[in-house]
Amino acid sequence: MALSKSILLLSLLALSPLCFCQQSNGGLSPQFYDHSCPKVQEIVKSVVAKAVAKEARMAASLLRLHFHDCFVKGCDASILLDSSGGIISEKRANPNRNSARGFEVIDEIKSAVEKECPQTVSCADILTLAARDSTVLAGGPSWEVPLGRRDAKSASLSGSNNNIPAPNNTFQTILTKFKLKGLDVVDLVALSGSHTIGNARCTSFRQRLYNQTGNGQPDYSLDQSYAAQLKTRCPRSGGDQNLFFLDFVSPTKFDNNYYKNILVSKGLLNSDQVLLTKNEASMDLVKKYAENSQIFFEQFAKSMVKMGNISPLTGSQGEIRKNCRKVN
Incomplete structure (x- = not known):
């Protein structure tokens, strides 16, 4: 009798892997909608x-x-x-x-x-x-x-x-903003890799071209020929909303060119380039991801899950909005 009870218990445990996922992710689980909304x-x-x-x-x-x-x-x-x-x-x-x-x-x-x-x-x-x-x-x-x-x-x-980390924040400020959310330097460098796709506006990096430290000088850590190219569409004043690729090599492809660009001083935003110039651990990671896209991809996936777990509302907290733009 005791044996059949323990067999039953084991088979029930085998059927319910949910609880392990839920505990590991603060109440979240990949199977959450399997029955309520499978599609x-x-x-x-x-x-x-x-x-x-x-x-x-x-x-x-x-x-x-x-x-x-x-x-x-x-x-x-x-x-x-x-x-x-x-x-x-x-x-x-x-x-x-x-x-x-x-x-x-x-x-x-x-x-x-x-x-x-x-x-x-x-x-x-x-x-x-x-x-x-x-x-x-x-x-x-x-x-x-x-x-x-x-x-x-x-x-x-x-x-x-x-x-939210700003493009002109110092490395330390950005890292502090990440740490306050339970993310570390590895997450910071991996998640910055999302800048392998998308655009930035002239207003978000203009200071690098004309007045990086308030002395009217451009940013010395920006490749000069690249800077000259950027200046043609990002003038000292005006053109605020003009768009520039964050990764000019393969702007719509998610790859590791973002890190390769940083290594040759062609990171567009200040927040990109400081990953190489202001912190040793971060510099090592930039080099590692530039060399091996597989390692970058694996870490990016892990860091995205970690970021997605920042203080979620679960159980009876919050609500399920009918319309995402307004509360019920």
């Missing part, structure tokens, strides 16, 4: 694929939305809320104004998911899945996404302005 990943993937086919840049935009969400109050889709009632939208914050985009793609995914399984899948999980699918579509690594996040009922404009 969710398929739906997200197809809408993202359509959007990226229409405009390659959208992959980088969706990836960036997830970053900018997680660094403010955790991965809770607060970035998607429009201003209304007592909510001042994070879309108005400096890191997002005139640059955060892809909201319509998230709306389209949400409406397709709502048709399939009403009020089941959070906007926060949709953002996380869209970031993974964007990476894969651009040629980057794939990973299993822990799910089960819920949506915030509030936004934080000040959190957006203060917590």
Whole structure:
């Protein structure tokens, strides 16, 4: 009798791997929607694929939305809320104004998911899945996404302005912002690799061309011929919104050219180039990822899971928004 009981217990344990995933990811599990909305990943993937086919840049935009969400109050889709009632939208914050985009793609995914399984899948999980699918579509690594996040009922404009690393922050400031979120120097260098795709505006690196340290001199750590090229479309004044590829070698392909560019002083943003010039551990990682894209891909996937686990709302916290732009 005791033997059959223990066999039953073992077989039950074999059937429920869920609990192990949930414990390891703060209540999140890749199997979270297996029964309640089994087609969710398929739906997200197809809408993202359509959007990226229409405009390659959208992959980088969706990836960036997830970053900018997680660094403010955790991965809770607060970035998607429009201003209304007592909510001042994070879309108005400096890191997002005139640059955060892809909201319509998230709306389209949400409406397709709502048709399939009403009020089941959070906007926060949709953002996380869209970031993974964007990476894969651009040629980057794939990973299993822990799910089960819920949506915030509030936004934080000040959190957006203060917590998101800025292109002109010092290395130490950027690292501190990462550490406050439970991420380390390895995560910082690997996640910066998302700049292998996408664009930056002239306004986000202009100081490097004309006035890096406030003495009217350009940044000595920027390749001079590259700087001359950038100046043609990023003048001392005007052209703020002019776009430049973050990785001019393969701007729409997720690869390790970003790190190779940094090694030859052609990182576009100050926050890119300081990974090589201001910290030894970080410099070693830049060299390692420039040399071996496989190592970069593996670490990027791990760091994305780690970032996606920043302070999620789970259980009865928050809500499942019907419309990602407003609370229920």
